[in-house]
Amino acid sequence: MATAAARDTAGGPTAYDAPADPGDAAALQSAFDAAVAADERIEPRDWMPDAYRATLVRQIAQHAHSEIIGMQPEANWITRAPSLRRKAILMAKVQDEAGHGLYLYSAAETLGVSRDELLDKLHAGRQKYSSIFNYPTLTWADVGAIGWLVDGAAITNQVPLCRCSYGPYARAMVRICKEESFHQRQGYELLLALSKGTPEQHAMAQDAVDRWWWPSLMMFGPPDDESQHSAQSMAWKIKRHSNDELRQRFVDICVPQAESLGLTLPDPDLRWNEERGHYDFGAIDWPEFWEVLKGNGPCNEQRLSRRRKAHEEGAWVRDAAAAHAAKHRNDTTGATRA
Amino acid sequence: MTTTPPADTVPTAAALALGDDALVLSHRLGEWAGHAPVLEEEVALANIALDLLGQARLLLSMAGDEDELAFLREERAFRNLQLVEQPNGDFAHTIARQLYFSVYQHLLHGRLASGEGPFAPLAGKAVKEAAYHRDHAEQWTLRLGDGTDESHARMQRAVDVLWRYTGEMFQPVEGIDDVDWSALERTWLEVIEDVLRRATLTVPKGPRSGAWRAGAGRQGLHTEPFGRMLAEMQHLHRSHPGATW
Numbered sequence: 063m064a065t066a067a068a069r070d071t072a073g074g075p076t077a078y079d080a081p082a083d084p085g086d087a088a089a090l091q092s093a094f095d096a097a098v099a100a101d102e103r104i105e106p107r108d109w110m111p112d113a114y115r116a117t118l119v120r121q122i123a124q125h126a127h128s129e130i131i132g133m134q135p136e137a138n139w140i141t142r143a144p145s146l147r148r149k150a151i152l153m154a155k156v157q158d159e160a161g162h163g164l165y166l167y168s169a170a171e172t173l174g175v176s177r178d179e180l181l182d183k184l185h186a187g188r189q190k191y192s193s194i195f196n197y198p199t200l201t202w203a204d205v206g207a208i209g210w211l212v213d214g215a216a217i218t219n220q221v222p223l224c225r226c227s228y229g230p231y232a233r234a235m236v237r238i239c240k241e242e243s244f245h246q247r248q249g250y251e252l253l254l255a256l257s258k259g260t261p262e263q264h265a266m267a268q269d270a271v272d273r274w275w276w277p278s279l280m281m282f283g284p285p286d287d288e289s290q291h292s293a294q295s296m297a298w299k300i301k302r303h304s305n306d307e308l309r310q311r312f313v314d315i316c317v318p319q320a321e322s323l324g325l326t327l328p329d330p331d332l333r334w335n336e337e338r339g340h341y342d343f344g345a346i347d348w349p350e351f352w353e354v355l356k357g358n359g360p361c362n363e364q365r366l367s368r369r370r371k372a373h374e375e376g377a378w379v380r381d382a383a384a385a386h387a388a389k390h391r392n393d394t395t396g397a398t399r400a
Numbered sequence: 401m402t403t404t405p406p407a408d409t410v411p412t413a414a415a416l417a418l419g420d421d422a423l424v425l426s427h428r429l430g431e432w433a434g435h436a437p438v439l440e441e442e443v444a445l446a447n448i449a450l451d452l453l454g455q456a457r458l459l460l461s462m463a464g465d466e467d468e469l470a471f472l473r474e475e476r477a478f479r480n481l482q483l484v485e486q487p488n489g490d491f492a493h494t495i496a497r498q499l500y501f502s503v504y505q506h507l508l509h510g511r512l513a514s515g516e517g518p519f520a521p522l523a524g525k526a527v528k529e530a531a532y533h534r535d536h537a538e539q540w541t542l543r544l545g546d547g548t549d550e551s552h553a554r555m556q557r558a559v560d561v562l563w564r565y566t567g568e569m570f571q572p573v574e575g576i577d578d579v580d581w582s583a584l585e586r587t588w589l590e591v592i593e594d595v596l597r598r599a600t601l602t603v604p605k606g607p608r609s610g611a612w613r614a615g616a617g618r619q620g621l622h623t624e625p626f627g628r629m630l631a632e633m634q635h636l637h638r639s640h641p642g643a644t645w
Contacts, residue, residue, distance in 0.1 A: 130439065137433035144636045145467050145645040146423075146460075149430070150453050156433050157446035164439055202636055202645075252645075260643050368434065376437020378554070379491045382547025383438075389546065 098299050103229035106172035114298055117291065118228050119173050120189070121300065123180045126166035127191035129159045130184075131365050135199040136208060144202060151248055152205060158241045165237060169230040185370045193351060194281050196359030203256050203263075203270035209249010210323075211271070211278040211316070217242050218312045219282065222302035231300075250319065257324045264324075271320070272328040279343075280351045282309040313341050410462045410518050411575020413479065416469070417618055418519070418573070419459030420480035423470055424626075425501060426452035427633055428488055437491055444536055448498070451529040458522050471637035475620070475627045482610050482617040483565035485626040489558065492544055492551070496558035498537035503591050504569045506530035507584055515578040538595050545599025552600065559596060560604045567608030571615030 090109040097104060104110055133156050140156065143149035167177040183189040194212055199205065220242065223235040256267035283289055283305040295301040303311075313332075320327050331344035353359065429449035436442040460466040483501060488494045509530055512523035544555040570585035593603050612621045637645075 133434045133442070140430040140433050141427060141632050142636050144471070144640070144643075146453065146457050146470055148645055150450060150457070153430055153433070153446055153450050153453065157443055157450065160439050160442035160446070164443070167439075255645060259645075260640060262640060263643055372435045372437070375435075376441075376491065378548070378550050379437035379441075379544070382551030383543050385551075386543040386547040 098227050101225075101227075101299070103232065104227050105229045113294070114300075115173055117295060117298070117300065118231065119170055119175055121295075122166055122170040122173070122231055123175070123183070123189050124191060126163050126170060126180065127184045127189060128195065129163035129166060131191040131195045131369060133159045134365055134368055135195055135197070135361075136205055138199045139202060139205050142202070143205075148205075148252065151252075155209075155245050155248070158245070162238045162241070165234040169234045172230045181373065185366070185373060187357065187366065190355070191365075192281060193354045193359065194277050195365060196354050196361045197274070197277050198361050200273070201266050201270060203253065203266040204274065206249045206252035206256060206267065207270035207274040209245050209247075210253055210319070211249075211274050212281070213242050213246040213249060214316065215278045215281040215312055217246055218308050218315070222308075223300075225299075225302060227299035250323070253323055253325070267323075268325050271325050275328050276346065276350075277354075279309055279312070279346055280354075282306070282312065284348070284351070310340055313343050317341050412463045414519070414573050414575030415459045415463035417479040419456050419463065419469070420478050421484050421501070421505075422452040422459065423456035424478070424480045424629070425484035425497075426450075426456060427629065428484065428486075428497075429494075431488055432494070441491075445494075448533050448536065451526075451533065455522070455526050455529070462518070467637065471634045475622055475630055477620055478622065478626070478630070479618050479620065480622075481565070481568055482623050482626075483562065483569065485617075485622060485629060486562060486565065487625050489561075490554060491540075492554040492558035493562065495537055495540045495544060496555070496562050498533065499541050499559075499595065500562060500566050500569075500592070502530055502533040502537050503595075504584075504588055506534045507587055507591075508579065511579045511584065512576070517576065517578050519576070541595055541601075542599045545596070545601040555599065556601050559601060560606070563604035563606055564608060565610055568610045568615050568617055571618060573618065 091111065094104070094108070094110055094114075097108070104114075136152060136159075137156050140149065140152055143152050167180060170180060171177060180189065184191065194215075199208070217239060220235050220239050224232055224239060226232045226235065253267050253271070256263040258264075283292075286292060286304045286306045289305050292301060292304060296304070317327065317332065329344045331342065333342055334340075335342045354362070357363075426449045429445050429452070432445045432449075433442065436445055456470075457466050460469045463469060481501075483497060486493070486497055506527060509523040509527040512519045513527050514520075541555065541559075544551040546552070566588075569588070570581045572579075572581050596603050610616050616622075
């Protein structure tokens with residue numbers, strides 16, 4: 063890759079230090095810029111601008127946190143799933159999300175931070191997770207709406223990330239997107255079963271879509287003119303499309319799907335625009351979005367408390383594992399095997 | 401399911417007993433989702449829960465309709481061991497329950513898999529899963545028992561508290577004829593004693609006869625937390641009679 067020559071062959075933490083000589087700095091920067099321009103992948107030991115590293119840490123950590131916090135609204139229904147088949151699907155999905163969190167924390171760790179450090183920041187409220195998970199799952203149909211809409215929005219956002227300039231993130235996204243699209247189809251199929259079921263089930267499905275539609279559109283982030291990181295992220299090829307572009311793409315995909323589900327979307331302004339070749343849609347409630355982001359959504363407190371509680375109550379278990387490993391570090395037969 | 405033998409050849413009581421064990425323990429493990437001490441355990445506990453749910457679905461389908469059996473029977477009609485319905489408690493309680501049950505299940509399915517009975521094909525698959533579950537439980541028993549003072553005390557308490565429910569596992573199950581239950585029990589005790597000793601834990605001393613008497617769970621006599629667990633599990637299904645999901 064183009065920055066290979068610029069790589070610090072010594073490795074380790076010194077690879078992250080800024081070069082002492084300003085001439086070197088310019089050479090490193092231009093090698094990095096050339097690699098990005100040529101659509102090459104930046105790898106962990108390549109030189110990269112500090113701001114690029116910081117942006118990636120922020121974004122990948124937030125993404126990992128979203129997977130972990132995102133387990134909660136769905137896990138809320140594992141013990142109440144109405145059939146054994148649905149229960150198995152839901153458990154598998156929540157398990158996949160924990161796995162996605164693990165991939166993403168690993169990707170973040172290639173940038174010189176640790177999972178523990180990132181989790182501490184999440185628990186302290188100093189790093190965010192997706193605003194969507196601050197909404198409650200009130201009925202079983204919400205599990206389907208999350209699969210169809212929330213995972214659908216996530217995929218729309220994440221598929222372009224498979225081509226992101228940072229190699230470890232792009233590769234994590236390839237694996238994650240495969241599983242996400244499976245989840246999304248399952249959510250759609252769940253809603254379809256409800257929509258074609260009894261009148262009560264149909265109403266349950268419609269109510270869930272009514273509650274999750276707008277929060278799903280908010281998942282694409284603020285409008286382009288208010289998105290503080292967008293321009294730089296696009297220049298670095300971390301992002302490939304603007305928030306509004308992706309949001310439009312999502313709406314265009316969802317409208318026909320809602321029709322085939324036999325459900326409506328809660329937007330009186332939603333209509334096909336022949337001239338643009340896209341669906342026009344109504345105004346998003348941005349004050350609500352910013353409130354949720356600030357911590358004032360319906361479940362922010364609950365989600366974070368639950369996460370902290372799991373972490374705190376698990377401390378003795380993690381301590382035990384560490385103590386056991388330390389005691390048996392020199393066992394020749396392997397850590398704990400008989 | 402294509403592998404299901406014809407209904408008249410399946411001993412229903414046995415399919416329910418083994419199926420209910422797997423169903424109920426799977427449910428308990430599902431309660432851990434989002435609460436585990438480390439992310440790796442979120443994955444592991446859900447994985448074990450899924451394996452067990454898969455076993456439960458096959459077994460219950462051998463006895464009838466899996467959803468009718470899971471969601472429309474009342475507490476007194478369930479045939480699971482009292483051990484598997486015990487609440488999760490702390491992580492040590494969950495691990496102790498897993499240790500006791502997974503060793504039992506591994507040994508039992510090993511016997512069934514090598515036999516000629518109707519459960520042999522299922523047991524052949526389940527024994528591989530149970531081996532993994534057993535390894536997971538043994539490793540954690542060692543880590544917690546031989547970890548810190550606190551983890552040692554918690555693990556000791558957990559194995560002590562759940563000890564009383566271990567005798568019922570070796571009461572003969574109606575419809576399973578090719579298992580020597582006393583031999584199974586002797587092997588189980590040897591394995592458990594060995595794991596506990598290596599984990600620096602003391603083998604519990606108390607009775608192993610269960611909350612009523614050994615084998616009561618198999619007759620539908622359960623402990624109090626079980627009814628509440630079923631209320632949660634069955635609520636939605638029961639609220640929409642005849643609906644499909």
